[in-house]
Amino acid sequence: MSGQRMPCSPKEIASLFLFEKLTPEQLGRLCAEGRVELFQPGPVYAEGEPATCFFVLLEGEVVLSRRVGGDDVEVVRSSQAGAYTGAMQAYIGDRVKQVYNNSMRVTVPTRFFVLPADTFAAVMREWFPMAVHLLEGLFFGSKNSQRVIGQRERLLALGSLSAGLTHELNNPAAAAVRATASLRERVAKMRHKLAVISSGPYPPEQLASLIEIQERTAERVAKAPSLSPLEAADREDEISDWLDDHGIQEGWRVAPTFVQAGLDVDWLEQVAASVGEEILPAAVGWLNYTVETELLMDEIEDSTTRISRLVDAAKQYSQLDRAPYQNADVHELLDSTLLMLSGKIGPQIEVVKDYDRTVPRIPCYPAELNQVWTNLIDNAVGAMNGAGGEGTLTVRTELLPDRVLVEFRDTGPGVPPEIRDRIFDPFFTTKPVGEGTGLGLDISWRIVVNKHHGSLQVESVPGDTRFQALLPLTAADGEDATAIGENTESPEEPAHVQ
Known part of the structure; x- marks a missing residue:
C-alpha cells in the first residue's frame, strides 16, 4: 500500500531519537533520498513480502502482527514517535533473505519517514561502519550459536533415546538368549526320552496315541488361558496330587509347567486312558519336555516380536526410510515417541493416552514433530522427577474444526507465572548449568509455528x-514440502522501539 507523499523536514527528522546525533548534511541526505508518507487506516505491508523500506513513525498509531497458523496475532501497538520497523536488516544484504518479518497496519491517519532499504543499508555502512560490523557479528554469531547448540540439543536427545532404546532392546534380547539355551537343553532331553520310549516294549498304537497327544498338547499350550494367582495355585495342587496318586515322582516339579500351559487333571486323565499305566510316567515326562519347549518357543517369539516392534518404533520415530513431508498419523508418531522414551519415563510415572480416533492423517514433517513430542515429554518428565519422581503424563488429542490438538499434561509443580512468557525464548532454561541448552522449547516453537503454521502454547x-x-x-x-521448509529460523521480535 502506498501513502500520500508529503514534505520532508530535516528539523522534524532530527527530533527523532534515531537521528538526533546526525549532522545537517546527513539529515539533508535522508530527506533527499527518503520521503515522508501519510497512510490512511489499513494495511501498509504484509509479512513475507520483500522488505523494500525502513519505516519510522512520525505521528499516528501502528499495529504489528505475526501470522500464527491461519490467524494474524497482534504483537505490538505503538503511537510513540520514533518507533521503527521494516527492513531493519538491509545492511546485511543478500546473505539473509530480506522479507518483512511482520505485517503492519495503521489504525488512524499516520505519517512515516520512509527510507528505501538500499539507502538505509548504504548510510548504515558509510556512517556507522564499526556498528555495522558489530551488528553483523552479533546477528550471525547468534544464528551460529543457535545452530551449534541446536545440534547439541539433538545429540543430547539422541543419546538419551539411544540409551533408552538399548535398555529396552537388551531385556527381550537377553530373554531370547536365555530361552534359546534352555530350549536346546529341553530338546536334547526330549530326544533322550523319545529314545527310551521307542526302545521299550510298547505297541505301535500306544506310540501313535502318544504322538497324537503331543500334538494336542502343543495346541493347548497356544491357547492357554490366563489364570489368577489363586486359580493357578489351586490347579497346581490338583495336578501335583494326581501325579502322586499315579506313582509319578516329584509331580510338584512339573505341575507349574502344566498349569502355565493350560493343562489340567482332565487332560491328564485323557493321557492315562490313551497310553496305559505302564507307559504313563515316561509319557508324562516326555510331554513335560514338549510343554516346556512350546513355552520356550513362545517366549522367544514374544521377545523377538518385541525387538521387532522396538526397531519399527525407532524407524517410525526417525522417519529415515520415509519422505520428509507426508500425510502422517499423529497417533503413530506419539506412540513411537512414547515407546522410545519409555526407559526415561520410568515405572513411577503413569502414562495415559487419551486419543481422539477421529483425527485424520495430517500433512506434516513427521520426524520434526517427533522431536517436538520428545522435547515436551522430556520437560514433563523432568518436572515430575524434580517433584518426587511420581506423577501422571497424559497425552491427549482432539479433532477441532480446522486443526488437531495435541496436548501433553503433567502433574508437576507447574511453570511460574513470572517466567511463563519466556519459556519459548532461545537459550532460556531453568535447569542447572550444563544440564539444559534452553533451545528445546525454542526448537519446538519453530517447528510447530514456523514450519507447520500451527501454534504452541502453555x-x-x-x-x-x-x-x-x-x-x-x-x-x-x-504449500508444498519445499515452501513449508523455507523458514525455520527462530522467530524474531517485531522491530520496534518504545
Whole structure:
C-alpha cells in the first residue's frame, strides 16, 4: 500500500531519537533520498513480502502482527514517535533473505519517514561502519550459536533415546538368549526320552496315541488361558496330587509347567486312558519336555516380536526410510515417541493416552514433530522427577474444526507465572548449568509455528501443566514440502522501539 507523499523536514527528522546525533548534511541526505508518507487506516505491508523500506513513525498509531497458523496475532501497538520497523536488516544484504518479518497496519491517519532499504543499508555502512560490523557479528554469531547448540540439543536427545532404546532392546534380547539355551537343553532331553520310549516294549498304537497327544498338547499350550494367582495355585495342587496318586515322582516339579500351559487333571486323565499305566510316567515326562519347549518357543517369539516392534518404533520415530513431508498419523508418531522414551519415563510415572480416533492423517514433517513430542515429554518428565519422581503424563488429542490438538499434561509443580512468557525464548532454561541448552522449547516453537503454521502454547497451575500444539488439518494454499521448509529460523521480535 502506498501513502500520500508529503514534505520532508530535516528539523522534524532530527527530533527523532534515531537521528538526533546526525549532522545537517546527513539529515539533508535522508530527506533527499527518503520521503515522508501519510497512510490512511489499513494495511501498509504484509509479512513475507520483500522488505523494500525502513519505516519510522512520525505521528499516528501502528499495529504489528505475526501470522500464527491461519490467524494474524497482534504483537505490538505503538503511537510513540520514533518507533521503527521494516527492513531493519538491509545492511546485511543478500546473505539473509530480506522479507518483512511482520505485517503492519495503521489504525488512524499516520505519517512515516520512509527510507528505501538500499539507502538505509548504504548510510548504515558509510556512517556507522564499526556498528555495522558489530551488528553483523552479533546477528550471525547468534544464528551460529543457535545452530551449534541446536545440534547439541539433538545429540543430547539422541543419546538419551539411544540409551533408552538399548535398555529396552537388551531385556527381550537377553530373554531370547536365555530361552534359546534352555530350549536346546529341553530338546536334547526330549530326544533322550523319545529314545527310551521307542526302545521299550510298547505297541505301535500306544506310540501313535502318544504322538497324537503331543500334538494336542502343543495346541493347548497356544491357547492357554490366563489364570489368577489363586486359580493357578489351586490347579497346581490338583495336578501335583494326581501325579502322586499315579506313582509319578516329584509331580510338584512339573505341575507349574502344566498349569502355565493350560493343562489340567482332565487332560491328564485323557493321557492315562490313551497310553496305559505302564507307559504313563515316561509319557508324562516326555510331554513335560514338549510343554516346556512350546513355552520356550513362545517366549522367544514374544521377545523377538518385541525387538521387532522396538526397531519399527525407532524407524517410525526417525522417519529415515520415509519422505520428509507426508500425510502422517499423529497417533503413530506419539506412540513411537512414547515407546522410545519409555526407559526415561520410568515405572513411577503413569502414562495415559487419551486419543481422539477421529483425527485424520495430517500433512506434516513427521520426524520434526517427533522431536517436538520428545522435547515436551522430556520437560514433563523432568518436572515430575524434580517433584518426587511420581506423577501422571497424559497425552491427549482432539479433532477441532480446522486443526488437531495435541496436548501433553503433567502433574508437576507447574511453570511460574513470572517466567511463563519466556519459556519459548532461545537459550532460556531453568535447569542447572550444563544440564539444559534452553533451545528445546525454542526448537519446538519453530517447528510447530514456523514450519507447520500451527501454534504452541502453555497453560499451567501447580499440579496441572499443559503444553498444547495446534496443527492444521490441511496444507496452506499452494504449500508444498519445499515452501513449508523455507523458514525455520527462530522467530524474531517485531522491530520496534518504545
